[in-house]
Amino acid sequence: MTLTRRAFATTTLAFLATPVLARGGFDAWRASFENKAAASGISRTTMREAFSGVKFLPKVVASDSKQAEVAKSLQQYLSSAASSQRVSGGRKALKRYKTLLNNIEHKYGVEKEVVVAIWGMESAFGGFRGSSSVFSTLSTLAFQGRRRELFEAELLAALNILQSGRASVGQMKGSYAGAMGHTQFMPSTYLRHAQDFNKDGTANIWSDDPTDALASTAALLKAEGWKKDQPWAIEVQLPSGFDPALTGRISPRKTRDWAKLGVRSATGKKLPNHGNGAVILPAGPEGPAFMIYKNFHVLKKYNYADSYVIGVGHLSDTLAGHGAIRSSFPKNPWGMSTQERRDLQKRLNARGFAAGNPDGVIGEKGRAAIRAFEASKGMRPTGVPSKALLAAL
Helix, strand or coil: CCCCHHHHHHHHHHHHHCCCCCHHHHHHHHHHHHHHHHHCCCCHHHHHHHHCCCCCCHHHHHHHCCCHHHHCCHHHHHHHHCCHHHHHHHHHHHHHCHHHHHHHHHHHCCCHHHHHHHHHHHHCCCCCCCCEEHHHHHHHHHHHCCCHHHHHHHHHHHHHHHHCCCCCCCCCEECCCCCECCCCECHHHHHHHCCCCCCCCCCCCCCCCCHHHHHHHHHHHHHCCCCCCCCCEEEEECCCCCCHHHCCCCCCECHHHHHHCCCEECCCCCCCCCCCEEEECCCCCCCCEEEECHHHHHHCCCCCCHHHHHHHHHHHHHHCCCCCCCCCCCCCHHHCCHHHHHHHHHHHHHCCCCCCCCCCCCCHHHHHHHHHHHHHCCCCCCCCCCHHHHHHC
C-alpha cells in the first residue's frame, strides 16, 4: 500500500516519536523505501504483490547478531563444518549427483567437492533452505539491522527478481539473512550469477532439484577467479621462533622465500609450490598455520569470515580424501582469554583504531588495527595480539 504525501509525513513524525520497534516506525520506513524502489524502476504492482504479507520479524534481528562464524571458536566451528554427519551427507551427494557434478566441474572448472561442501555448509544439502519470506526478512534488516544500506540494496534486487518473472513471491523463501535456495544466494548474487543449467527456461535455485543452484555456485566461484587444481590453502609447519609479525593476508611471499624462512608442509616435507601464498594463524601461533592462496580469497566472496572459508575448505578437502588438520587448537588463542581479546578490541576501538565488533575473534581487521596503533606509537608494526599490548592500551 502506498501513502499520500500528507499521510507519509504524519507517519514519519510518528516514527520519530516512537521506539524503533514500533509498528508505525516500520510502516514509515516501508513508505520511504517504496518511493526509492519506484524511482529505481520497480512498479507499484510489483511492490503490492511483494509487500502484501510483509511484517517485521524480531527474530531476524536477533539471529543477525549471533552468527556462528563469531559465536563459536574455530575448533568448534570446524568440528561442525566437517562433522561425521556432514561428511556422510557430502559423500552421498557426490555419489547421487555424480554425473551432474562432473558436468558442472567440466563447464565451470570448479571441483565438485568444493561445490558440495558449500551446499552442505549452506543448507545441509538442501535440507534447510529457509522458510521465511525473503521480503519480510530483508525489510526487517533494512529497517533495523547492522547494515541497513546493504539490505535495502538486497531488497531492491529481490523486487527485481519478482518483477522480471524469475520467481514468485511464494517461491522466495529463505534464511534469516535473506539468503535463498540450496546454496543460499542473496538476491543480488542471484541476479549476477544464477544459471539455468537444466535449460528449462529459468534459473530455479529454490526447486527440490539442486541442479541450477549447484551450477550457479560454480559459476559464482569461476567469475571470482577460482583456479582449478589449486588448493584454497595447505596446513604448514612453522619453525621454532618464527616471527608471527610475518603472518597475515597482507604478507604474501613466494614459495622459495617461505622455504628460506623455514616454513615446511604440515608433514615436515618441502613446501610445495602453488604460487605466492600468505600464512595465517586463525587460532594464534600455537594453533594450526595455513598457507593461503588465490582460492581462499575467492571463497571469501561467498562469505567473508575466515572461519567459514576454512570450514568449506576443510570439508571439501575431507570429501576429496585429503588428510585431517594435524595441529591442535589452543584453549586461549594468542595466549589470551576470550574476555581479554574482547577488551583488546574495545580499547583499540576507543582509541580510534577500527578493530571491529568486540567479539573476541581477532582476525585480519583486528590485526590491522593493532599494526596501526603500533605504528602510531613508533613501535614495530607486528599486528600481534598479546597481554602486553592490552596493558599498553
